[in-house]
Amino acid sequence: MKHIPKQELHGFHDGRLSAEREREIVLHISSCNACRMESEDLARIRSWILSAGDVRPHSSFAGDAETRAYDTEQLEGQWLGIEKVAARTVLVLSVLVAALTAFSMIASPPASASVDAVLNDDRQDSTVVQFMVEHEISRDEALVAAVTKQE
Amino acid sequence: MFAGFFCAVKRNFPPPRSFFSVTDKQRAPDDWTVVQAVLAGKPGAFQTLVRRYERQVANIIYLSLGNREDVEDLSQEVFLRLYQSLPRLNPQRSLFSWIYRITANLCIDEIRRRKIKRILSLEFLIDEGRSLAEMGGRVHAPDRILEDQERRHAIVQALQNLPADHRITIVLREYEDLSYEEIADALQISVPAVKSRLFRARERLRALLEPHLRGGS
Ligand SMILES: [Zn+2]
Numbered sequence: 001m002k003h004i005p006k007q008e009l010h011g012f013h014d015g016r017l018s019a020e021r022e023r024e025i026v027l028h029i030s031s032c033n034a035c036r037m038e039s040e041d042l043a044r045i046r047s048w049i050l051s052a053g054d055v056r057p058h059s060s061f062a063g064d065a066e067t068r069a070y071d072t073e074q075l076e077g078q079w080l081g082i083e084k085v086a087a088r089t090v091l092v093l094s095v096l097v098a099a100l101t102a103f104s105m106i107a108s109p110p111a112s113a114s115v116d117a118v119l120n121d122d123r124q125d126s127t128v129v130q131f132m133v134e135h136e137i138s139r140d141e142a143l144v145a146a147v148t149k150q151e
Numbered sequence: 152m153f154a155g156f157f158c159a160v161k162r163n164f165p166p167p168r169s170f171f172s173v174t175d176k177q178r179a180p181d182d183w184t185v186v187q188a189v190l191a192g193k194p195g196a197f198q199t200l201v202r203r204y205e206r207q208v209a210n211i212i213y214l215s216l217g218n219r220e221d222v223e224d225l226s227q228e229v230f231l232r233l234y235q236s237l238p239r240l241n242p243q244r245s246l247f248s249w250i251y252r253i254t255a256n257l258c259i260d261e262i263r264r265r266k267i268k269r270i271l272s273l274e275f276l277i278d279e280g281r282s283l284a285e286m287g288g289r290v291h292a293p294d295r296i297l298e299d300q301e302r303r304h305a306i307v308q309a310l311q312n313l314p315a316d317h318r319i320t321i322v323l324r325e326y327e328d329l330s331y332e333e334i335a336d337a338l339q340i341s342v343p344a345v346k347s348r349l350f351r352a353r354e355r356l357r358a359l360l361e362p363h364l365r366g367g368s
Contacts, residue, residue, distance in 0.1 A: 010350050014324070016331070041357050041364050045306070048360075049325040052303040053210035055222055061205055062198035065227055069197055069234035 004028055004035045013042040182246040186237055201230050204247065207327060208254050214322045215258040216265075217311040225261065229254050251329070251337035255319045262315035302363060309359040317352040324349055 004012070004025055011017050012025050029036045182203070188196035205226065212225045232253050240249060310318055316338070323329045323337060324345075331345045338345070357364065 006354070007346075007350060010346075010353060014331070014349075042353060044364060045353060045356050045360065046325045048302055048306040049214065049310075049322065051299065052306045053214055053322075053326045054303070055206075055209045055213045055219060057205040057209050057223070057226065061223070061226070062201035065201045065205075065230040065234075066195070066198040068227060069231055072231060072235075 001028075001032060003032065006038070009035065009038055010042065013039065013046075183242045186240070186242070186246065189234070189237060197230075197234060200233075200246075204250050205230075208250065210326060211251070211254050211319070211322050212258055214307060214310055214326060215315075215318050216261060217307050221261075225257060229257055232257070245336075248333060248336045251323060251327070251333075252339070255323070255338055258319055259315045262318070266315075305360060305363050306356075309356050312359055313352050313355055317348045317355070320345060320348040321352040321356070 008017070008021075008025070012022060017025070025035075029039055182200070185196055185200050185203075189200060208229050209222050209226050212229075213219060213222050216222075216225070229250070233250060236249070236253070240246070310322070313321070320334060320338065323334045324331075329337065331342045331349075334340075334345045335342045340348075
């Protein structure tokens with residue numbers, strides 16, 4: 001006896017087959033233990049899932065959901081106000097910082113141009129130390145090398 | 152935190168199938184009339200909508216995640232997302248499919264988030280061991296007739312062994328009685344993909360529940 005393909009049994013279980021094919025399957029199942037068992041398994045799994053879904057929300061759930069939804073909307077409205085103020089403040093501050101930076105660039109030349117600047121700058125001082133270690137030279141020699149390199 | 156807020160219904164509680172036996176077109180105008188009222192800011196309108204779907208949403212979440220503790224918080228999140236999306240929704244489409252989409256996405260995200268968390272904390276070793284031991288105990292007692300509660304626990308446990316997307320697909324099919332097309336719409340996948348997920352999910356459940364299927368009614 002040729003059994004019903006599994007996929008078709010699932011289709012049968014979901015009512016996806018033609019009436020003609022359904023009749024054939026019902027007929028087959030009535031005389032085939034293996035296919036009947038498979039079909040019954042599918043039906044049992046469905047009924048067990050149905051009975052397992054036994055959670056029922058508390059009677060105040062819907063009211064709470066509405067309150068929460070409306071509250072969130074109001075809260076978002078408030079936040080939107082705060083956000084607008086914050087955005088404006090950030091914009092004003094950015095413009096100020098940009099203007100100050102531009103002014104300081106014009107007012108004083110870049111610090112890397114002189115030996116004084118090298119001496120006053122920690123980061124550049126570390127470059128000098130690096131030169132001293134790498135080339136086994138004196139601090140003065142390293143200073144000259146660092147400034148030459150920068151220029 | 153919300154333990155007891157959601158309560159288990161007695162075993163003969165009728166599943167919410169009747170609501171879904173009407174066709175899409177029949178139910179759509181009702182939902183959208185309510186949505187209009189919500190958008191107009193009518194008090195009580197949104198809870199009408201929530202009441203209509205709360206049980207379905209809660210049970211999809213419960214069956215997908217396998218525990219009751221987080222059902223309320225996640226259900227609230229679903230309805231909050233629904234509320235926030237209402238002004239953008241297309242009234243030509245069914246609202247319930249949108250609700251299922253939000254619920255499904257939330258469940259899948261949550262399942263994945265928890266999986267990562269479990270892997271990180273290595274708790275999964277203990278959990279897997281426990282559920283396998285429970286399954287094993289039943290393998291050695293195939294002739295035992297299972298009580299309803301035990302069987303419900305077994306099916307919920309078995310569902311947790313499916314990949315997230317298979318799990319949500321079979322819950323929408325078996326619990327919510329959605330058609331392949333409705334599931335495809337809710338999950339944004341093709342009908343053949345629904346079919347394939349259902350097939351694999353059921354075959355896996357059958358294997359996992361073998362002792363129960365052979366042992367009882
Ligand atoms: Zn057969």
